[in-house]
Amino acid sequence: xxxxxxxxxxxxxxxxxxxxxxxxxxxxxxxxxxxxxxxxxxxxxxxxxxxxxxxxxxxxxxxxxxxxxxxxxxxxxxxxxxxxxxxxxxxxxxxxxxxxxxxxxxxxxxxxxxxxxxxxxxxxxxxxxxxxxxxxx
Amino acid sequence: xxxxxxxxxxxxxxxxxxxxxxxxxxxxxxxxxxxxxxxxxxxxxxxxxxxxxxxxxxxxxxxxxxxxxxxxxxxxxxxxxxxxxxxxxxxxxxxxxxxxxxxxxxxxxxxxxxxxxxxxxxxxxxxxxxxxxxxxxxxxxxxxxxxxxxxxxxxxxxxxxxxxxxxxxxxxxxxxxxxxxxxxxxxxxxxxxxxxxxxxxxxxxxxxxxxxxxxxxxxxxxxxxxxxxxxxxxxxxxxxxxxxxxxxxxxxxxxxxxxxxxxxxxxxxxxxxxxxxxxxxxxxxxxxxxxxxxxxxxxxxxxxxxxxxx
Numbered sequence: 001x002x003x004x005x006x007x008x009x010x011x012x013x014x015x016x017x018x019x020x021x022x023x024x025x026x027x028x029x030x031x032x033x034x035x036x037x038x039x040x041x042x043x044x045x046x047x048x049x050x051x052x053x054x055x056x057x058x059x060x061x062x063x064x065x066x067x068x069x070x071x072x073x074x075x076x077x078x079x080x081x082x083x084x085x086x087x088x089x090x091x092x093x094x095x096x097x098x099x100x101x102x103x104x105x106x107x108x109x110x111x112x113x114x115x116x117x118x119x120x121x122x123x124x125x126x127x128x129x130x131x132x133x134x135x136x137x
Numbered sequence: 138x139x140x141x142x143x144x145x146x147x148x149x150x151x152x153x154x155x156x157x158x159x160x161x162x163x164x165x166x167x168x169x170x171x172x173x174x175x176x177x178x179x180x181x182x183x184x185x186x187x188x189x190x191x192x193x194x195x196x197x198x199x200x201x202x203x204x205x206x207x208x209x210x211x212x213x214x215x216x217x218x219x220x221x222x223x224x225x226x227x228x229x230x231x232x233x234x235x236x237x238x239x240x241x242x243x244x245x246x247x248x249x250x251x252x253x254x255x256x257x258x259x260x261x262x263x264x265x266x267x268x269x270x271x272x273x274x275x276x277x278x279x280x281x282x283x284x285x286x287x288x289x290x291x292x293x294x295x296x297x298x299x300x301x302x303x304x305x306x307x308x309x310x311x312x313x314x315x316x317x318x319x320x321x322x323x324x325x326x327x328x329x330x331x332x333x334x335x336x337x338x339x340x341x342x343x344x345x346x347x348x349x350x351x352x353x354x355x356x357x358x359x360x361x362x363x364x365x366x367x368x369x370x371x372x373x374x375x376x377x378x379x380x381x382x383x384x385x386x387x388x389x390x391x392x393x394x395x396x397x398x399x400x401x402x403x404x405x406x407x408x409x410x411x412x413x414x415x416x417x418x419x420x421x422x423x424x425x426x427x428x429x430x431x432x433x434x435x436x437x438x439x440x441x442x443x444x445x446x447x
Contacts (some may be wrong), residue, residue, distance in 0.1 A: 012417035012422075050312070057354075086347075
């Protein structure tokens with residue numbers, strides 16, 4: 001289990017949110033693959049020295065989003081890729097974030113090309129695996 | 138079995154004419170890790186000592202594990218461990234003396250737990266408390282507390298004066314205690330990064346008054362910070378319910394608010410700012426907003442700038 005859970009207390013983002021974001025990104029970038037096992041709530045709480053309720057909350061959210069499968073007593077696993085949201089719902093969720101990027105970017109004086117470039121550079125750095133076939137569930 | 142291990146009602150204590158704890162009504166849920174926060178002198182230790190029956194309240198009442206705090210029976214005391222402020226120990230005693238002394242009061246004493254914690258802190262069983270460093274005293278206090286397998290662990294500022302390594306061990310000890318389902322920790326602290334790691338509930342005492350008592354996540358969601366930018370110099374902040382902190386810097390007004398509502402939104406909209414943005418707060422920012430002096434609208438740094446102090 002080589003995956004490193006990196007977080008920092010004292011951030012504007014609560015610890016449970018940091019863990020959700022970390023796992024979500026690792027799955028999106030292929031660092032964590034379907035079927036890989038994550039530590040149990042208790043094991044991760046003790047490894048990170050964090051209240052188990054915080055880990056349980058993070059895992060709960062990841063399970064709701066379909067990113068992990070947790071069967072009681074059998075361990076926590078990265079779920080096979082699937083979309084729990086429809087295309088329309090995904091667009092609805094990403095829309096405001098794109099709007100914020102555009103308005104902030106333009107007001108800072110970037111051109112449209114520069115904004116697209118900066119997004120592409122970031123994505124390139126993530127070393128994305130080719131997206132696996134996603135099925136609607 | 139009650140859902141709450143500690144329940145206080147209107148708990149009040151005066152020292153002479155000075156009110157140290159003012160009508161505190163607090164409930165600590167079973168299984169919680171609750172951090173009691175507040176500035177020095179806000180009444181945290183007085184509250185803790187009343188809850189443990191070490192100090193009588195002037196008014197009000199409190200129960201711990203279902204028993205009146207003024208009459209805690211020995212059997213109930215045996216289910217509570219207390220780590221007092223500054224880790225006081227009986228100086229002439231050796232580790233082994235303190236062990237057998239403490240053991241006598243606690244029927245569920247766990248020898249292996251005691252040995253493991255004591256060894257972790259490199260304490261020889263013939264070492265005397267008087268010759269120990271602060272970290273070692275903390276380690277021994279923890280060993281004495283954890284070995285009782287307490288249903289309720291109460292600690293008064295246990296991190297005070299500890300180096301980062303000892304502090305981390307303290308946190309580990311707290312996480313260790315949560316292995317026992319339904320065991321509760323009630324502790325005071327000033328170190329909010331630690332609180333964020335281990336606590337799931339938070340209570341805030343501000344000048345003797347309990348102002349917050351809820352899950353940490355609820356507390357964080359409740360406090361918002363808005364930055365209003367004006368075309369000219371920012372106006373003074375208006376009366377807004379739940380306003381915790383105001384910072385005015387040139388054409389910016391930064392408001393930290395609790396319990397944001399539609400009414401708050403209307404008042405803010407009426408100020409005529411050119412832009413309003415919301416920023417996320419760290420736990421520390423949120424706590425400082427609660428504990429700071431609300432009449433003070435500028436920081437020390439801003440004040441020195443205005444006064445021309447270099």
